[in-house]
Amino acid sequence: MTAPGLAPSLGNPGGPGASKATEATIDDRLLAARARSGDREAFARLVALYTDRLHAMLLNLVNGDRDLAAELTQEAFVRAFDRLDQFAGGSSFYTWLYRLARNRALDVLARKRPVAAGDEALERAASAPSPADAVANEDLRARVREALATLPPDVREILLMREFDGLDYEAIAEALEVPVGTVKSRLSRARAELRSRLEGSVRAEDVP
Amino acid sequence: VSADGTDLAELACSRLDGDLADDEWRRLLDAHGPPLTAALQREAAMRDALRGLPRVPAPAAVREAVLAHVAAPAVRTRAQAWWWTAGVLAAACIGAALSLQWLMPEPPASRPSETTVAVREHASAPAEAPGAKRELELPADRKDDVRTVAPIASESLKQPTEAGPAVGGDGVGGANELMAKNEPPTSPPLQAKAMAGARATAEKDASGVREQAQRRAPLDSAAAAKPAPPASAAPGRVGGKPDVKPDSDAEVATLREEAETYASGHAPPAADAPVPLEVRQEAQSVERSRQNALARKTHEAAAKDQGEAVASDVDRVAGLPTATGLAKLDEGRDRRLAGGETGDGKGQDKRGMVTSDDADAPTNGAVTRQLAEPAAAPSNADAATPAARIELAVEAEPPVAVLTLLNDGQDAVQVQARSLRLEGLDASGTRCWERGTGQPADDFMLSHGRRVLRIELSGELAPPTTVVRLRAHWGDAVSGTRERLPAADGRNAPAAAPPPAARP
Numbered sequence: 090m091t092a093p094g095l096a097p098s099l100g101n102p103g104g105p106g107a108s109k110a111t112e113a114t115i116d117d118r119l120l121a122a123r124a125r126s127g128d129r130e131a132f133a134r135l136v137a138l139y140t141d142r143l144h145a146m147l148l149n150l151v152n153g154d155r156d157l158a159a160e161l162t163q164e165a166f167v168r169a170f171d172r173l174d175q176f177a178g179g180s181s182f183y184t185w186l187y188r189l190a191r192n193r194a195l196d197v198l199a200r201k202r203p204v205a206a207g208d209e210a211l212e213r214a215a216s217a218p219s220p221a222d223a224v225a226n227e228d229l230r231a232r233v234r235e236a237l238a239t240l241p242p243d244v245r246e247i248l249l250m251r252e253f254d255g256l257d258y259e260a261i262a263e264a265l266e267v268p269v270g271t272v273k274s275r276l277s278r279a280r281a282e283l284r285s286r287l288e289g290s291v292r293a294e295d296v297p
Numbered sequence: 298v299s300a301d302g303t304d305l306a307e308l309a310c311s312r313l314d315g316d317l318a319d320d321e322w323r324r325l326l327d328a329h330g331p332p333l334t335a336a337l338q339r340e341a342a343m344r345d346a347l348r349g350l351p352r353v354p355a356p357a358a359v360r361e362a363v364l365a366h367v368a369a370p371a372v373r374t375r376a377q378a379w380w381w382t383a384g385v386l387a388a389a390c391i392g393a394a395l396s397l398q399w400l401m402p403e404p405p406a407s408r409p410s411e412t413t414v415a416v417r418e419h420a421s422a423p424a425e426a427p428g429a430k431r432e433l434e435l436p437a438d439r440k441d442d443v444r445t446v447a448p449i450a451s452e453s454l455k456q457p458t459e460a461g462p463a464v465g466g467d468g469v470g471g472a473n474e475l476m477a478k479n480e481p482p483t484s485p486p487l488q489a490k491a492m493a494g495a496r497a498t499a500e501k502d503a504s505g506v507r508e509q510a511q512r513r514a515p516l517d518s519a520a521a522a523k524p525a526p527p528a529s530a531a532p533g534r535v536g537g538k539p540d541v542k543p544d545s546d547a548e549v550a551t552l553r554e555e556a557e558t559y560a561s562g563h564a565p566p567a568a569d570a571p572v573p574l575e576v577r578q579e580a581q582s583v584e585r586s587r588q589n590a591l592a593r594k595t596h597e598a599a600a601k602d603q604g605e606a607v608a609s610d611v612d613r614v615a616g617l618p619t620a621t622g623l624a625k626l627d628e629g630r631d632r633r634l635a636g637g638e639t640g641d642g643k644g645q646d647k648r649g650m651v652t653s654d655d656a657d658a659p660t661n662g663a664v665t666r667q668l669a670e671p672a673a674a675p676s677n678a679d680a681a682t683p684a685a686r687i688e689l690a691v692e693a694e695p696p697v698a699v700l701t702l703l704n705d706g707q708d709a710v711q712v713q714a715r716s717l718r719l720e721g722l723d724a725s726g727t728r729c730w731e732r733g734t735g736q737p738a739d740d741f742m743l744s745h746g747r748r749v750l751r752i753e754l755s756g757e758l759a760p761p762t763t764v765v766r767l768r769a770h771w772g773d774a775v776s777g778t779r780e781r782l783p784a785a786d787g788r789n790a791p792a793a794a795p796p797p798a799a800r801p
Contacts (some may be wrong), residue, residue, distance in 0.1 A: 129367050136363050144355030159359050166363040233346035252347035277310070280343075284306060287343060 117182035125173040132173070136166055139183050143190060146254050150194055150246055152238045157197060165190035180263040184256075188264050191246065198242045236286035244279040251276055305329060305336035313340055550726040550778070591684060591705060685710045685743070687717075689769040689776035696754040700734065700769050700776075701747055709742040716772045719752060721764030721781070730764050754781075 117138075123131035140162060147165075148158035168189045169176075176185055237245055250256045250264065261276075262269045308325055311317045317325070325333055684706025690699040698719060704710045714737050721730035736750045754760060760767070760781065769776040 132367050133364055136360060136367075140360055140363070141352070141354040144359065145352040148353050149350050155353070155356075158353075159356050162355050163359045163362050166359075167366045170363070170367055229342055230346045230349055233343060234350065237347070237350075248347060249350075252344050253350050255348075277307075280310060280340075281306070283343065284339075 118178045121173065121176050121178065121182045124170075125176065132170055135169075135182060139186060140166070142183070142254070143186060146187070146249060147190060147194055149237075149249050149253055150191075150242065151198060157194075161190050161194050161197070164193060181260065184260050184263045187250075188266070191264065195242055195246070232287060233283075236283055239286055240279070240282060244275075244282055247272070247275050248279045248283060303329065305333050306340060308333060309337035309340040312337060313344065550722065588705075684708070685771065686774050687769050687771035687776045689767060689779050691754075691767060691779045691781060693782060696759065698752040698754055698767060698769065700736075700750040700752060700771075702743055702750065702771060703747045704743045704745055707745060709744040711740060712737060712743050712748065712771075713740045714738070716770075717750070718770045719760075720768050720770065721760045722766040722768060722778060723763045724765050726766075730760050732758075732760075734769075 117135070120131045120135050124135065143165060144158055144162040147161045148155060151157045151161070165186055169182075169186050172189075176182070237248070240248070247261065247265070250261050256264070258269045258272050261272045265272065267275075308317070308329075312322050685702065685704050688701040688703065690701070691697070692699060700717065702712060714735065715733065717734040717736065719732055719734060720728050723729045734750060734752045736752065741748075752758070764781055766778045767781055768778045
């Protein structure tokens with residue numbers, strides 16, 4: 090018996106989200122091909138599709154630094170546009186776009202002091218309207234954000250890619266340019282690391 | 298972690314990832330109880346917390362900046378293209394300027410001409426390299442040819458009456474070069490024949506030039522009658538005769554007779570031997586050379602350009618007809634073929650030149666005359682022209698002198714009775730008798746072909762007994778001498794005297 094409400098809707102290859110992801114990937118490739126041939130409207134469509142998603146991912150990766158997230162997002166799209174001829178179409182456009190962004194983000198994070206949990210920007214972002222979390226899991230989310238911010242960037246990244254961005258193992262493997270098995274092992278270690286950071290904070294009674 | 302060391306969190310993750318089926322999960326629940334359920338809830342809560350992290354939309358400025366960047370490349374590309382084009386043009390201008398500077402030709406004074414370079418290369422070429430240098434020096438067996446033949450044409454133009462062997466013979470390099478290109482004969486008889494042919498051609502040319510000179514500036518009769526030194530005075534004359542300069546008419550007549558007899562195929566009276574094949578071939582070669590010379594003279598008469606005349610001299614020395622002469626020969630050949638006038642015992646080669654297949658043909662007499670009597674060639678006086686000549690044959694029964702008038706030219710020749718005469722020579726070769734022929738009754742025009750006149754030699758017309766040999770004259774053209782009383786076998790008579798042609 091499956092626990093109600095806990096089955097993941099994204100990242101399951103057999104789930105309904107897979108077909109949507111596949112359709113999105115096909116659309117991505119078509120749009121990228123048109124953009125590569127000089128169709129600026131196609132690239133504008135890609136920008137509209139993935140700007141917010143990439144920005145949100147990068148904002149959590151950089152622990153709520155909005156300016157940096159915006160800068161990284163803009164830079165990723167510019168680089169993608171300038172390097173459209175290098176997009177072979179073997180993967181989804183978003184995976185390729187994220188790969189362009191993460192290298193720059195990890196480089197920046199390696200030189201930047203760790204963002205303390207409860208950063209003002211992240212607090213403000215967390216205060217954004219989220220009807221479900223706002224009521225029941227506000228405290229838990231706060232502790233998860235604090236624990237996540239203390240994780241190394243690569244560990245935080247793979248957790249966010251899997252849980253926050255909903256990428257499957259193959260997409261993560263493409264973005265990180267590692268095998269799928271490596272993704273699974275890294276993800277298992279990242280969860281264990283996060284659990285150890287949440288020890289004592291995440292209790293069974295906190296779960297609604 | 299359970300009491301038995303099982304990581305309940307891992308089991309919960311596997312369950313949430315879908316790796317554990319319901320039956321397996323139910324068995325694990327029965328085994329571990331509520332701690333596994335609590336672990337599953339904690340793992341799910343953590344994932345929900347991660348999934349519920351704030352999703353802050355990107356600022357509008359980010360999209361605008363990206364879209365601006367997307368729209369900008371066109372302008373940027375145009376600007377880059379402009380700068381690229383400008384750079385390329387500038388580089389091209391600089392390169393062109395440098396190229397022009399480098400490729401600017403040097404002043405003519407410091408730049409050797411192609412001729413100079415060629416001469417330098419020729420001088421610097423190793424002598425042992427095959428074909429590197431074209432030496433003017435010929436093989437020993439060819440030097441005589443060059444010395445004998447080449448200067449004749451050049452000197453005959455300047456000194457018609459003083460033709461002689463030149464020293465060195467390097468003044469006519471072109472002729473030497475042309476001669477050097479010919480393959481030298483390998484056997485002595487062939488060498489002799491080739492030399493004889495070339496010599497006859499050169500002498501014929503010399504006589505033609507002399508005639509032109511006479512036309513331009515007539516000399517007195519004594520000077521005109523003075524014979525030019527025969528080519529036989531040069532080394533290597535036909536028959537291997539020693540160099541002899543005739544001092545008297547008797548010697549001239551004797552030499553002339555000997556050469557005539559030798560080349561015409563008639564055996565000398567003392568030696569009744571068959572005609573050698575080499576002599577027959579030599580006579581044919583001489584005949585061909587004579588025809589070539591005739592064609593060239595026709596061309597030279599028409600040519601007024603001095604440069605063309607010089608080129609003709611080179612061809613003459615090399616024994617080759619000029620282009621104009623060839624054209625005239627072709628024209629004459631066609632005319633003869635059309636008129637059916639080829640039945641004169643002569644063949645025609647590809648160039649239309651008349652060749653003789655029979656050494657006993659009547660033309661041999663004229664050939665011999667050219668060899669032995671270069672100065673007695675028909676002149677333009679009276680009815681005789683350079684193309685006209687006369688041959689004599691004597692028949693014993695009844696005694697008749699057969700005169701054959703031949704016109705090898707394309708133009709008709711007027712034949713006058715007063716221009717024909719017979720003369721007799723005594724045993725010493727001195728002329729002791731002369732009379733007219735009495736024929737033809739009326740003057741006529743002799744077109745290309747021949748006419749035979751039979752002159753009786755009996756009765757009152759018989760020559761005196763002191764006459765042992767006869768000779769015929771047609772203007773300045775002189776036939777060979779014939780025995781007054783021919784041999785019994787009739788060899789002195791023409792082999793096949795054609796019937797008299799109809800008068801035009």
